Amino acid sequence: MFNKKRNRFGETLVEWTLRLSGGTTTLVIVLISIFLFTEGWGLFKSSTVEKGYVLCVNRSNKIQNLTPKQVKEIFDGNITSWKQVGGDDIPIEPLRMDDIASQYTEEEIGANFEHLPQKLSEAIAAKPGALAFFPEQFININFQGRVLPAETITLKEYFGGKEWFPTATPAAQFGVLPLILGTLWVSIAAILIALPFGLAVAIYLAEIANNRVRKILKPLIELLAGIPSVVYGFFGLIVIVPLIRSIFHLPVGETALAGAIVLAIMALPTIITVAEDAMRTTPLAMKESSLALGATHWQTIYRVVIPYASSGIMAAIVLGIGRAIGETMAVLMVTGNAAVIPHTLTEPVRTIPATIAAELGESAMGSVQYQALFMLGAILFVLTLGISIWAEIIRKEPKVQ
């Protein structure tokens, strides 16, 4: 009696343990989204001006604030007048710490920079067009300039910005457009290369090859999927990159094209397997009716099998793109990693995953760059999640006749 009771208790316990583990994947997905967004969202709340530093102007200046982009343009020398940013027609005089320090002798500043706050204040007061960038600690009570409020990056600047300079001073730039475009360029080019091959192999395996050949080819193609991405990246680096450099007479072979070729090889197994599975579901009766009507095997394939499997083939393409978008190591190794908007395939590009992999190690925890990279991770997460769900929906759609 007692034994039986204990057994039932054990069964319930086991059932609950099983139920909990069943929820693990759901929990992990929820946790991933929470963590990526909470770590990344801080980006839109923190100043892009380097931590501990401030931007100051002369008190007569009407300017209330400057966007990170404007700050960078000013210090790069592309904006030279306050008029361009909405102020008076006075030339801008950028002042960095070094400029101020070099204007005065060591005695004037003092051995421990004790007179520097005073000199700084005077320099800003003397120049109506000054824009000074210096550590916060040098502001004393009788500071004669005006500190500009710390500007945060907006969603629009993040998604529409064309420049990604996460460590630029005075103001870091976080425009993800070049990274998003780079990712899409490489992935789409990869799929365009992989698609004809993938479909040909899928048709061959599903319809043409005899069982013996299929039994040899199929595991080999699955093996292609198992090779680690660093190995593909390494192969790309030593074979494909030099090849592209010599064929196109380029200064560097690390280009979007190299990435696309490596990714095409990597996406092939996914495309082949999913498309072949889809073609195999074509009912025998449909194929037999086509053949009975006098169609050749090839006509049956492209008039019956391919249309029937079209949703599965679409799913294969979508999954292939998803795989290519998220691929990190191989792309990091062969695409050259230049964060500029690409114009041709023979230019270096930088993808979202490669950016995360390359920069996260160097960014301090909680810094603006760290947050920007987590935000990139969140974008990638949403993108690939959307793609898997999309593929799922396409696959489930009722087959058209």
Add this chain to the structure above:
Amino acid sequence: MQQNKFTGKRANQAIFFSLFRLMSYLVVGILFCIIGFIVIRGIGVINWEFLTSAPKDGMTKGGIFPAIIGTFYLVIGSMLVAFPIGVMSGIYMNEYATNKHIVRVIRVMTNNLGGIPSIVFGLFGMSLFVNKLHFGDSLLAGSFTLGLLALPLIIRVTEEALKAIPDTYRQGSLALGATKLTTIRRVILPAAFPNVMTGLILSIGRVSGETAPILFTAAAYFLPHLPTSVFDQVMALPYHLYVIATSGTDLEATRPMAYGTAIVLIAIVLIMNLLANIVRRRFSK
């Protein structure tokens, strides 16, 4: 005329079919090219010393022993995380869950988790295990991150293995008076064992080659000694290959080492695939 049209169609078919055959052989040819190229260039490096000694002289000499051991530990650690949860989750979905909607949600979530890029797992692992739970850059954090990555594969394989078992097994056992738990333990699991093992072996192959998830959670550029606790950083084969292939003061001098490391990585995948096939064949008789 009719005859001509027919031969035309036949010729058309012959052209397309040979094209497809050619392209298929080409794809497999690429595979052999990649493996062959690396093996031919690097086989000279592989010897006992390379496999059993630590890197020397800025990675230009010595071997990859610490990286092999590191990868071994990471594989063990990640499987300790993923295997029990994955198998239990598979059992739940196939044997216990009665609500079709719940099963569907879990299945969709599992598929989605499988589609998430490995670098996102790396970010998540860094923020949860390394920072929030204070594991630090460690074997432990890396194992958990890789374990989560391998989870969908193991769940899927377990589910398929369980599905393949005929219902008569279950009914027979229940009819003899066994409880559900006993049925699962004594009848279902032994029958599903070979297929579940195949999944385990394949996920070992996958996990041992992953780089992105361990970049910020576990991997070290160089460690003079082997890890002594789960809170130590480890060297790992894929990360080691990435490092010596891309960054270093003397790329030419580290090339042979890179080829050697790549061969070891490919060998692991080949061996795991072979092993999975053997297990599958051995037990399916």
